[in-house]
Amino acid sequence: MRFLITAGPTREPIDPVRYLSNRSSGKMGYAIADAAIEAGHEVILISGPVNLDPPPGAELVSVSTSDEMFDAVHERIGDRDILVMCAAVADYKPKQVSKTKTKKRDANLSLELIPTRDILTSLPKQDRQYVVVGFAAETENLEANARKKLQEKNCDIVVANDVSRADSGMESDENEVTILFRDGEKKKISRTPKKIMARELIKIFENVCEKRLTKKIA
Numbered sequence: 001m002r003f004l005i006t007a008g009p010t011r012e013p014i015d016p017v018r019y020l021s022n023r024s025s026g027k028m029g030y031a032i033a034d035a036a037i038e039a040g041h042e043v044i045l046i047s048g049p050v051n052l053d054p055p056p057g058a059e060l061v062s063v064s065t066s067d068e069m070f071d072a073v074h075e076r077i078g079d080r081d082i083l084v085m086c087a088a089v090a091d092y093k094p095k096q097v098s099k100t101k102t103k104k105r106d107a108n109l110s111l112e113l114i115p116t117r118d119i120l121t122s123l124p125k126q127d128r129q130y131v132v133v134g135f136a137a138e139t140e141n142l143e144a145n146a147r148k149k150l151q152e153k154n155c156d157i158v159v160a161n162d163v164s165r166a167d168s169g170m171e172s173d174e175n176e177v178t179i180l181f182r183d184g185e186k187k188k189i190s191r192t193p194k195k196i197m198a199r200e201l202i203k204i205f206e207n208v209c210e211k212r213l214t215k216k217i218a
Helices: 027-038 066-076 142-152 194-217
Strands: 002-007 042-047 059-062 082-085 092-094 113-115 131-138 157-162 174-181 186-193
Touching (some): 027 194, 131 194, 142 174
Parallel strands (some): 002 082, 042 059, 082 131
Antiparallel strands (some): 174 186
16 A cells, blocks of 8 residues: 655744744654554654654655645645544744844744644545544543544544653554544544554554445445
8 A cells, every 4th residue: 555644743834943843753653654554564754853863765745834734735745545633733923034043032932833734634634545643642532532533634534642741642652542433433542652552553544545445345
């Protein structure tokens, strides 16, 4: 199968030296890419700035901003069988980017933020030829928020994890997730190293892709 996987954070510039970002380490996305290659699949990995070595065998596309990730996904999704949106793409970016460093002053500073382009909602709604996996990082109402994302963003699968905990999720080597499917099915993977979890997720993704292929042939 041909995977397109996104990983890591994005950085939204404020000025030449400052930016808005998040705590994503990229570990989960990189582990999924590595597991997919281990299982014999072809992988394109679109990655935000991380301190990780790219998985051997993956085609690495390095990006920084949400706009760059948006464009990279749309440029490469055409011949893929599955899109795994594991990256923590910024929801907002500064409306204006200063060309010079903003100097510190005694007065308060306000930034006007505007929504970034949403990659998931920009994908085709009908006759889509690939499976779409979204990730939901939540601090409350995990399943309700993940189910809402599944429906509103037209995903086939949403992998949700609670990022309010310090011992799993963002920046951690371990994770614990709830996986929601379009047909209402739900699965849970208990806390485990991300490398092991990635192998389990790849098996689940393979199964969904195979079911879709069987349905098309029938």
